Amino acid sequence: LFVMADEALFQFLHNEVIQYIYKSSEHGEMENGRCITKLENMGFRVGQGLIERFTKDTARFKDELDVMKFICKDFWTCVFKKQIDNLRTNHQGIYVLQDNKFRLLTQLSAGKQYLEHAPKYLAFTCGLVRGGLSNLGVKSIVTAEVSVMPACKFQVMIQKM
Amino acid sequence: MAVCIAVIAKENYPLYIRSVPVQNELKFHYTVHTSLDVVEEKISAVGKAMADQRELYLGLLYPTEDYKVYPSHMIIVYYTPVCIFFLLIENILLYRHTRYGYVTNSKVKFVIVVDSSNTSLRDNEIRSMFRKLHNSFTDVMCNPFYNPGDTIQSKAFDSMVSAMMVQAS
Numbered sequence: 001l002f003v004m005a006d007e008a009l010f011q012f013l014h015n016e017v018i019q020y021i022y023k024s025s026e027h028g029e030m031e032n033g034r035c036i037t038k039l040e041n042m043g044f045r046v047g048q049g050l051i052e053r054f055t056k057d058t059a060r061f062k063d064e065l066d067v068m069k070f071i072c073k074d075f076w077t078c079v080f081k082k083q084i085d086n087l088r089t090n091h092q093g094i095y096v097l098q099d100n101k102f103r104l105l106t107q108l109s110a111g112k113q114y115l116e117h118a119p120k121y122l123a124f125t126c127g128l129v130r131g132g133l134s135n136l137g138v139k140s141i142v143t144a145e146v147s148v149m150p151a152c153k154f155q156v157m158i159q160k161m
Numbered sequence: 162m163a164v165c166i167a168v169i170a171k172e173n174y175p176l177y178i179r180s181v182p183v184q185n186e187l188k189f190h191y192t193v194h195t196s197l198d199v200v201e202e203k204i205s206a207v208g209k210a211m212a213d214q215r216e217l218y219l220g221l222l223y224p225t226e227d228y229k230v231y232p233s234h235m236i237i238v239y240y241t242p243v244c245i246f247f248l249l250i251e252n253i254l255l256y257r258h259t260r261y262g263y264v265t266n267s268k269v270k271f272v273i274v275v276d277s278s279n280t281s282l283r284d285n286e287i288r289s290m291f292r293k294l295h296n297s298f299t300d301v302m303c304n305p306f307y308n309p310g311d312t313i314q315s316k317a318f319d320s321m322v323s324a325m326m327v328q329a330s
Contacts, residue, residue, distance in 0.1 A: 049303040055266035056299055060204075135267040135309070137171060 007081055007103060014104060017042070018120050036123045043127020044134070051132035054078055064158065067136050068095050075132060080104075093158035097129075098151070105150035118146040122154075129154060162282070162327040163273045163290070164258065165189040168298065168313060171268030173197060177313040180274075181326050192258060193272050200262045200270055218288055219262035263291040269298065276327070290325050297321045 021038055025031045054075060061067050072084035076099075086098035104121050108114050122144035130142045139159040146152040165180035167189070180189040203219050263271040271294050275282055297318050301307050304315065 045305075045309075048309050052265075052267055052299045052302040056295055058266060060264075061266060137268045 011104060011107065014121075014124060015107075017124070022120070036119060039120065039123035040127035040130070043124040043129075044131035045127075046124075047128040047131025047133075048135045050079070050128070051075070051135045055136070061136065064093075064138065065089070067133065067138055068097075068156070071129060071132060072097055079128070093160070095156040095158075097154040097156065099154070100151045102150050102152045105146070105152060109149045111148060113149075115146065115149065118149060118152070119144070122146065122152060126154065129156065163275050163325055164327055165192065165272075165274035166294070166322050166325065167193040167272045167274075168294070169193070169197065169270040169272065170310060171270075172310075175312075176269070177318070177322075179319075179322050179326065181328075189274065192260065192274055196260045196262060196272050197270065200264060200272075203262065204264055218291055219264060261287050261291070263295070265295060265298070271295070271298075293321060293325070 018039065021035050022031075025035055055070075058070070058074070061070065068087065068089070072087050076082065076084050080099075080103040082099075082101070082103070084097045085100045086096075088096045088098070102122075102125075104125065105118065108118065108121065126142040126144050130140055133140045133142075133156070141157045141159065142154060143157075144152055144154045165178070165185075167175055167179075168177040170176050175190070175193070178186065178190060178193065180186050200219060258274050259277045261273045261275070263273075265271075271291055273287065273290060273294075275287075297315075298313075301313055301315050301318055302309065307313075307315070
């Protein structure tokens, strides 16, 4: 099973990427959306490559639920060294992935401090999931919400093609 | 040793086709294209079948058969000198092609066409060829200069494929 060498390295790099993108954009409130999009697109391309590597030796997926379970267990473990804590679905194309201790938020705060900055730290991962799903043949929209860090929820809306 | 190797995107257009000799490329495009129907059939059959059908290797796509004659080739025959006509007939009658398929979890398909007269090629050799293809394809996917969906232009991929093809005489 493919495992990240040392997750701290990725966390530091991830944080610096976010700082860099925000610093190199012009000042202005509207820039926030553009930066989030850039981060999400980065995650998307990385997700595409990662999923190709991770699924190289796995059996073929039976259905959409099988794919989502793979994301929650193997994919999350390979990238974040833990599984998604809770997966819920309405069986109509909406999945909610709950991570009670999201690795990229644990260094930020243990409550509500810095909550307004949390979306920046979730954008890349949203893209990661969207990119991974895209290469598995699943078109989706992935958003994230946080109320108390480091817990967060990723919502995956499957798009019928 | 293959006579043709193809990589096809999940939207069913070719990302990469190599054949030997190079003049036969068009007919291999046809061969690979018709194989896609069989691939689709096999994948959709998996959905209803048991768990042990879930490996990525699909195996033989068609039983070994005589090479198919395509109408466009017959039309060309009438307008060419007689020697080329005989060459084509020879091609049609003597060369049998066996195709093997493999579909990744990312719905990318690999097709390997071998000369059926090559009976020394065993199943596990074909599997290892697909394994190499899949590994190289994964490397291409992870290359930041590659945009998913573009044709594959990686030299490393080219040389891996060359090593698996019959040598052009």
